[in-house]
Amino acid sequence: MSDNxxxxxxxxxxxxxxxxxxxxxxxxxxxxRRRFLRTALLTGGVLGAALSGFLPLIYSxxxxxxxxxxxxxxxxxxxxxxxxxxxxxxxVSAIKLADLIDGMGVGVPYIDARQxxxxxxxxxxxxxxxxPTGSLxxxxxxxxVVRPGAALAAKPILLAKEKDxxxxxxxxxxxxxxxxxxxxxCLAIQGKGFKGQTRGPDFKGTMRxxxxxxxxxxxxxxxxxxxxxxxxCVRECPIKGAISIETVFAPDGSKRKSPVVHEPCxxxxxxxxxxxxxxxxxxxxxxxxxxx
Amino acid sequence: xxxxxxRRFFEQIKVMFGSEPSKPKEIAPAAQAIHFYKKGNRDLxxxxxxxxxxAIHDNKWRNRRWVTLIIANLLFTxxxxxxxxxxxxxxxxxxxxxxxxxxxxxxxQVMLAHKHIINNLIIGxxxxxxxxxxxxxxxxxxWVCPYHLLAEWAxxxxxxxxxxxxxxxQTMDRRLRTVFWVIFALLAIATGYTVFEAISPTGILSRAxxxxxxxxxxxxxxxxxxxxxxxxxxxxxYACPIGLTYxxxxxxxPVRIKYKLDGCFHEGDCRKVCLVPHVLDTxxxxxxxxxxVPIGPDCTRCxxxxxxxPTGSLxxxxxxxxxxx
Numbered sequence: 001m002s003d004n005x006x007x008x009x010x011x012x013x014x015x016x017x018x019x020x021x022x023x024x025x026x027x028x029x030x031x032x033r034r035r036f037l038r039t040a041l042l043t044g045g046v047l048g049a050a051l052s053g054f055l056p057l058i059y060s061x062x063x064x065x066x067x068x069x070x071x072x073x074x075x076x077x078x079x080x081x082x083x084x085x086x087x088x089x090x091x092v093s094a095i096k097l098a099d100l101i102d103g104m105g106v107g108v109p110y111i112d113a114r115q116x117x118x119x120x121x122x123x124x125x126x127x128x129x130x131x132p133t134g135s136l137x138x139x140x141x142x143x144x145v146v147r148p149g150a151a152l153a154a155k156p157i158l159l160a161k162e163k164d165x166x167x168x169x170x171x172x173x174x175x176x177x178x179x180x181x182x183x184x185x186c187l188a189i190q191g192k193g194f195k196g197q198t199r200g201p202d203f204k205g206t207m208r209x210x211x212x213x214x215x216x217x218x219x220x221x222x223x224x225x226x227x228x229x230x231x232x233c234v235r236e237c238p239i240k241g242a243i244s245i246e247t248v249f250a251p252d253g254s255k256r257k258s259p260v261v262h263e264p265c266x267x268x269x270x271x272x273x274x275x276x277x278x279x280x281x282x283x284x285x286x287x288x289x290x291x292x
Numbered sequence: 293x294x295x296x297x298x299r300r301f302f303e304q305i306k307v308m309f310g311s312e313p314s315k316p317k318e319i320a321p322a323a324q325a326i327h328f329y330k331k332g333n334r335d336l337x338x339x340x341x342x343x344x345x346x347a348i349h350d351n352k353w354r355n356r357r358w359v360t361l362i363i364a365n366l367l368f369t370x371x372x373x374x375x376x377x378x379x380x381x382x383x384x385x386x387x388x389x390x391x392x393x394x395x396x397x398x399x400x401q402v403m404l405a406h407k408h409i410i411n412n413l414i415i416g417x418x419x420x421x422x423x424x425x426x427x428x429x430x431x432x433x434x435w436v437c438p439y440h441l442l443a444e445w446a447x448x449x450x451x452x453x454x455x456x457x458x459x460x461x462q463t464m465d466r467r468l469r470t471v472f473w474v475i476f477a478l479l480a481i482a483t484g485y486t487v488f489e490a491i492s493p494t495g496i497l498s499r500a501x502x503x504x505x506x507x508x509x510x511x512x513x514x515x516x517x518x519x520x521x522x523x524x525x526x527x528x529x530y531a532c533p534i535g536l537t538y539x540x541x542x543x544x545x546p547v548r549i550k551y552k553l554d555g556c557f558h559e560g561d562c563r564k565v566c567l568v569p570h571v572l573d574t575x576x577x578x579x580x581x582x583x584x585v586p587i588g589p590d591c592t593r594c595x596x597x598x599x600x601x602p603t604g605s606l607x608x609x610x611x612x613x614x615x616x617x
Contacts, residue, residue, distance in 0.1 A: 038523070039465040039530070045518075046472065046491065046531055049511060053490025054483065078484040079406035081398050082495055083385035084503055088372050097499060099506035106490045106508045107384075107499050132385045132392050133402050134410035141408050 053106070065111040065269060065286035067095050068118060068175055069128040069136040073287065075144055080135040082107030086127035092206050092217050094118040095127060111175075113269025113284050118175075120158055120238045120268065121208035121217050125169060138170045149289025150174060156266050157240035160210050169239075169266075176267030177288040178233075178243065180259060186281040187230035188245060188257050194230040197221045198276040205273055207236065220274065233259050233271035233282050240264065243271060263290055296320055296581040304571065304588025308539050310467030313573035316581045323583050326553050330577070340557045347602030353595025357435050364436050368502050383436070383498035384489070385416060392416035396424070396541065397534040398495065401488055404480040421541060429542015433528065433535050434567070434594035438501060439493040439512065443525055446516045450524050461524040466570070473533040493527065494534055525567055535592075542589040546611035549587040549597065553580040556605040562597035572597065575605075586611070 024032070063073075067086050070076045086109050087095045094116045095109045102110075109127075111118055128136040140146065155168035183189055199205065199220060206217040225232060229245075237243045242265040248258045259271075259282065269284045296318060307313050319327065330336060367379045368386065380387045384398040394416030403409050424432055433440050453459040476488040489495055493515055496508045515527050528535060542548075551574055558577040563569040571591045574580050586609070597606045 035463055035465060038462050039468050042464055042523070042526060042530060043468060043471070047475070049491050050476070050479075050487050053487040054485065074484060075406065078486065079402055079408070081385040081394065081402050081486075082489050082499065083381040083383075083398075084499060085381040085385065085387065087503060088380050097503050097506075100508040100510065106506075107382075107495060130380075130387075132381070132387075132394055132412045132416055133406070134408070134413070137410075143408070 063176070063286040063288070065113055065176055065267070065284055067109055067111060067127045067136055068120075068125050068169075068171055068266070068268070069131075069138060069173075070175070071135060071137065071140065071144060072147065076135050077105055077108065079133045080105070080108050081133045083132065084109065085130040085132065086136060089122070089126040089130045090118075091122050091126075092116060092119060092208075111269060113272045114280060115273070116205045117207075117269030117273040117284075119207045119217070119236075119270050120160070120169060123158065123161055125171060128170070138172075140172065146173060147289055149291060152266065153263055156242075156264055159238055159240050160208065160214065162240065171266060174266045174288075174290065176269075176284045176286040177290060178261045178265050178267060178269075178271050178282055179285050179288075180261070180281060181283045182277075182279070182281045183258065185277045185279075186259065187277060188259055191256065192230060193226075193228040194232065194276050195224075195226045197224045198232055198274050207270070207273070229257060230276065231259070232274045232276060236270050236274045238268065238270055239266055242266070263292075265290075294320065294582060297585065300574075300581055300585065301588075304590070305543060307570055307573075307588060308536070308590035309470045310465070313570050316579060318581070319578075320582045323553055323580050326583060327578050327580070330558075336557070340559070343557065343602050349600065349602070351599055353599050353608075357594060358441065360435050361438070361441050365438050365498065365501055368498065372502050382495065382502055383438075384495050391419060393420050393423075395494075395534070396420055397537040398486070398489060398492075400537065401476070401480045401486040404477055405484050405486045407481075407484075424538060424541050425545050426547070428545045428547035428593045429540070429589060430535060430538045430592040431542070431545075431547065432538045433532075434592040437494050437534070438497040439515075440528065440592075442497070442512070442516060443519060443528055446520045447525055450520045453520070454524075459521050462522055464523060464526065464530040466530060468530045469532065469536050472531055473536045476533050488533060492534065494532075528567060539590050542591075545589075546613070547593060548609055548611065549591055549593060549595075550607055550609035551575060551580065551585045551587060552605045552607075553583045553585070554605075555603040556580075557603060559602075561600050561602070562606055565596040565600050567592055567594065567596075 066076055071079060084097055084107070087097060094111050096112065098105055098108045098110055100106055128138055131137065150173045152172060152174055156171055157167050158169050161167050180186060187194055201221050203221050205220045207220055208214065208217040209223055212218055231245050234243050234245050241262055243259055243261050245257050246260040247255055250256050267284050267288070271282045272280050272284050275282050368382060371377055371379045378389060383395055385394045387393065392412050392415050394413060396417060399413060399417035402413065450459065454461060479487050491511060493512045496512055500506060500509055519526050556575060558575060560575070562575060563572045566572055568590050571588045574585045595608065598608060
């Protein structure tokens with residue numbers, strides 16, 4: 001702002017003298033005008049920055065894996081209050097909050113399944129319980145539509161508590177669906193086994209192993225495997241009947257083994273996390289629905 | 293409440309929304325007498341110097357406030373970090389030993405955007421509403437909001453630069469805050485997305501303190517930079533809709549600053565340290581309409597004026613409590 005700006009306003013010079021308030025001095029008028037310009041500047045700046053907040057809406061076409069029980073993307077973005085209580089209750093720290101450049105809402109939770117999937121080791125979907133606004137919910141309000149194929153045919157049975165009185169998870173819709181995106185890399189299809197730490201010794205991901213401790217997830221690196229035919233995705237899937245190794249026919253007519261995903265799949269991402277090949281052979285298609 | 297104070301009460305609400313405080317048209321006889329006594333009274337100058345020389349200037353309220361603010365924010369951090377679960381969540385929404393607490397502005401934004409209100413949301417916002425009505429509305433700003441503390445430090449740098457004549461404080465139109473409030477409310481309704489949360493430095497900072505720093509802090513830095521080099525406390529003064537939301541809550545709050553006319557020398561030290569000096573228009577010579585005037589709802593009850601006043605003319609008051617005791 002220059003302070004020696006010349007006065008060019010003659011329009012205010014002949015103000016009628018009938019008003020009790022004295023006409024403003026030139027200097028006052030000038031400073032008022034500058035103040036108005038500055039105010040406009042600040043308005044523009046803040047609103048401009050705020051518009052960047054809309055990026056997640058544009059990006060919402062790009063599917064992100066949200067915590068279990070999340071409403072559909074646009075409803076999820078509108079109702080999430082960005083407090084991170086879901087982050088705090090997750091025993092395996094699967095939920096993270098998005099940053100500025102993630103382009104999906106500053107402070108909005110998401111799951112990067114390859115790094116740390118939700119393995120339901122809390123048993124009761126704690127993040128849903130923690131959510132104060134119903135962004136994550138057991139009971140979707142009636143006015144919100146359920147996309148065809150998003151609803152689970154039955155409440156998923158959590159293998160870990162299959163023998164409990166209440167073996168199911170209170171989850172009515174899936175987070176996504178697992179899909180064998182790189183069958184050529186899949187060890188099962190190649191008929192290979194797997195020995196050692198899946199994802200290597202430095203992998204930070206944790207998971208609950210029922211044979212180790214039901215209430216204490218451990219690092220996957222501390223739980224090496226030795227399987228003659230790789231079936232880690234099936235072996236570690238927490239949901240009953242979501243995935244199995246089946247005998248399929250290859251294009252050339254030969255028989256081979258392959259993981260096959262079934263309708264109960266909730267899209268939690270454990271299979272993606274434990275898949276030993278790089279990059280993963282099986283991935284979660286976030287927000288995907290079940291197609292028969 | 294006298295008729296004059298009632299009029300002032302409503303005028304102060306308008307001042308909060310952005311109108312400029314005006315000279316009172318009518319002043320109570322008791323206050324009038326004091327104003328008249330002070331006019332051209334040479335003894336007052338000696339008295340003034342005396343009071344100045346003996347004024348105890350401590351930072352009592354500021355220190356209490358900073359400790360409160362830091363503890364409140366660290367409680368969030370440590371509840372998660374050490375898993376002590378006292379105050380889980382962030383400033384936007386949390387649970388205090390299980391009880392839902394939801395920031396009024398964030399709660400409102402979600403309600404407007406989502407248009408569906410679940411019980412926990414009502415309980416949380418209701419609890420916080422009652423809490424801040426009791427505690428003073430914008431008390432939230434100065435006693436809890438982490439951005440306020442950073443902005444206070446930035447303000448010190450700004451004032452230093454002003455003293456060195458390197459920068460000048462570029463003031464803005466205070467009505468802007470009301471405009472922003474309306475714009476962000478309308479955006480939430482129209483787009484179904486709580487866009488203000490993306491740029492709210494309060495939310496960004498609170499989450500950064502709890503879940504670790506992120507790039508969103510760049511926006512907070514940009515705001516601080518703007519305040520240091522361009523406009524003093526610009527975000528809190530002219531932009532933040534959260535402040536206005538809590539200000540509205542503070543209209544009916546019993547906790548406030550009280551001004552006593554008789555001891556005041558009208559030197560304006562309080563207005564110099566104040567974040568919202570328009571609420572202190574009553575301390576200007578000849579403006580007080582009564583001998584005791586409560587300060588309006590836009591006041592953040594930060595206590596800087598109480599600390600700085602050499603005559604003790606400004607003090608904290610809980611309405612009704614003094615009558616009881």
